[in-house]
Amino acid sequence: MSDHDLTAVPGQTDAKRAGTTSAPDGTGSAPPGPMIVFDRVSISFNGRPVLEDVSFSVARGQTLCILGRSGVGKSVSLRILMGFLQPDSGSVSVDGQEIVGLSEEGMRAIRRRITMVFQNGALFDSLSVRENVAFPLREHGGLDEDQVQQIVGRLITMVGAEDVMDALPASLSTGRRRAVAIARALAAQPEVVLYDEPTTMVDPLVARRLGNIVQRLKRQLGLTSIVVTHDMRFAERLADTVLFLHEGRAGFFGALADFLASSDGNIQRFLELDAYRLPSSQG
Numbered sequence: 216m217s218d219h220d221l222t223a224v225p226g227q228t229d230a231k232r233a234g235t236t237s238a239p240d241g242t243g244s245a246p247p248g249p250m251i252v253f254d255r256v257s258i259s260f261n262g263r264p265v266l267e268d269v270s271f272s273v274a275r276g277q278t279l280c281i282l283g284r285s286g287v288g289k290s291v292s293l294r295i296l297m298g299f300l301q302p303d304s305g306s307v308s309v310d311g312q313e314i315v316g317l318s319e320e321g322m323r324a325i326r327r328r329i330t331m332v333f334q335n336g337a338l339f340d341s342l343s344v345r346e347n348v349a350f351p352l353r354e355h356g357g358l359d360e361d362q363v364q365q366i367v368g369r370l371i372t373m374v375g376a377e378d379v380m381d382a383l384p385a386s387l388s389t390g391r392r393r394a395v396a397i398a399r400a401l402a403a404q405p406e407v408v409l410y411d412e413p414t415t416m417v418d419p420l421v422a423r424r425l426g427n428i429v430q431r432l433k434r435q436l437g438l439t440s441i442v443v444t445h446d447m448r449f450a451e452r453l454a455d456t457v458l459f460l461h462e463g464r465a466g467f468f469g470a471l472a473d474f475l476a477s478s479d480g481n482i483q484r485f486l487e488l489d490a491y492r493l494p495s496s497q498g
Contacts, residue, residue, distance in 0.1 A: 256305030390421035
């Protein structure tokens with residue numbers, strides 16, 4: 216995958232890339248607050264607590280990595296943010312707007328600003344790579360076919376999939392499907408991108424390439440990102456802040472450097488397990 220310039224992606228204005236917002240009087244001088252805020256969020260499934268009193272925030276243009284062992288509620292946080300799940304208690308806001316209890320119409324407006332890259336890519340099996348990426352552009356409307364194809368070409372080239380534009384998703388490797396899913400997510404012109412375990416079941420080289428894409432999106436477009444991962448090497452390359460979930464609670468929320476330096480026993484055991492699983496620094 217090559218390092219391509221992303222600044223020509225549709226819908227990404229200079230203000231959005233800079234992570235700025237306008238004041239009510241149009242001066243553009245209002246200091247932006249956090250883009251995402253979870254405040255004391257709890258949710259249970261069949262009486263079993265999954266998240267308990269979890270709080271965190273994500274600043275505009277920053278990347279939060281949610282870490283923890285399997286089954287601690289990492290992906291549940293993303294599904295709450297997308298409105299696929301409703302918490303039992305607590306507040307969730309996007310750009311200052313409360314989304315808990317929001318109507319489906321209201322959530323559709325939120326999902327135009329936030330998109331999610333699923334583990335399986337969630338691509339349309341019957342559509343080619345090219346048609347998958349074009350789908351959000353055609354759904355939004357307002358572009359002629361030449362414009363659609365130009366944008367699709369840029370996005371697919373950006374993620375290094377230009378050699379499989381006409382292939383069907385079933386013929387692609389797991390890493391390629393996820394790269395194409397990122398291109399399709401960008402076509403929706405989001406402000407926030409959520410990544411659910413992007414390096415699961417891919418080799419270290421592919422994990423590095425996917426990490427390169429996420430880093431460039433942040434640097435060139437100013438996108439806010441939340442990355443759910445168990446892969447510390449991936450997190451170390453991307454994270455501005457870290458949320459560590461342990462037994463449904465926030466065991467840590469703060470800067471990556473502070474997380475790595477923490478003497479907390481649960482954090483140390485998590486880091487030791489990760490080092491044992493991947494003893495070398497490859498990828």
